[in-house]
Amino acid sequence: MDKFVVIMYHKLLSSGEGTRINHDKYAVSDRTFKRHLETIAGKYKAVPLEGLASGPVEKDYLGHVGITFDDGNASDYEIAYPLLEERRIPATFFINTANIGKEGYLDWSRIRKMSRCGMAIGSHGHEHIRLTSMDRQKVKHQLSVSKRIIEDKVGAEAKSISSPYGAWNPDIAQAAFDAGYGLFCTSGNRPNRFGDTILHRCAIYGNTSDRTLSGLIETRNSIFLWRAFRGALISIPKTILRK
Numbered sequence: 001m002d003k004f005v006v007i008m009y010h011k012l013l014s015s016g017e018g019t020r021i022n023h024d025k026y027a028v029s030d031r032t033f034k035r036h037l038e039t040i041a042g043k044y045k046a047v048p049l050e051g052l053a054s055g056p057v058e059k060d061y062l063g064h065v066g067i068t069f070d071d072g073n074a075s076d077y078e079i080a081y082p083l084l085e086e087r088r089i090p091a092t093f094f095i096n097t098a099n100i101g102k103e104g105y106l107d108w109s110r111i112r113k114m115s116r117c118g119m120a121i122g123s124h125g126h127e128h129i130r131l132t133s134m135d136r137q138k139v140k141h142q143l144s145v146s147k148r149i150i151e152d153k154v155g156a157e158a159k160s161i162s163s164p165y166g167a168w169n170p171d172i173a174q175a176a177f178d179a180g181y182g183l184f185c186t187s188g189n190r191p192n193r194f195g196d197t198i199l200h201r202c203a204i205y206g207n208t209s210d211r212t213l214s215g216l217i218e219t220r221n222s223i224f225l226w227r228a229f230r231g232a233l234i235s236i237p238k239t240i241l242r243k
């Protein structure tokens with residue numbers, strides 16, 4: 001395995017909530033998440049992304065997996081954090097600083113506790129908006145305000161950022177590096193190679209099986225081809241509708 005795969009979770013659901021009534025394809029049940037962690041702990045090694053914050057993907061990261069969460073949902077603390085902590089598995093949580101303390105989201109005391117216990121806190125922008133739809137000044141504002149707030153409230157450096165909706169281009173990645181972030185994460189559904197400076201992440205869905213998870217981490221071509229094919233199929237009607 002000569003690649004480094006980073007996986008991306010969003011909201012987790014507790015057993016009581018049930019996935020049947022939830023229409024969010026990204027929402028993963030606590031049972032599924034627990035099984036994923038057992039798979040990772042049994043067969044692979046989870047490594048902290050922040051170890052790469054001063055440069056490109058290093059050789060000793062290849063073959064391993066990075067775990068991330070987007071959006072700063074309350075389930076990051078209520079479900080993910082205890083299960084990760086119990087197994088000593090590191091993860092990075094990307095938060096929108098404007099949403100902290102709102103219903104359904106993390107609050108600062110929980111974020112500080114997660115940070116003190118070794119979890120990394122990164123930015124997902126100040127608000128959850130597409131950075132590609134803004135002018136340069138506004139992008140700069142989203143990147144720098146969120147970094148400053150995290151560092152003030154948490155007392156630890158915000159080394160990494162993930163772009164909301166996975167919307168990015170090389171100018172935005174450069175603006176993130178200029179704002180002082182060492183790591184820029186996309187949702188590009190691709191494994192990363194030695195020397196890469198931008199980290200692509202693979203989405204985990206509510207129906208992602210243990211087998212698919214293993215296939216992603218082992219960078220099995222069939223899984224990535226299928227994902228690319230499905231992505232292309234979904235984008236066809238969108239393209240037609242835009243015309």
Ligand SMILES: [Zn+2]
Pocket residue numbers: 070071124128163164165
């Ligand atoms: Zn998001």
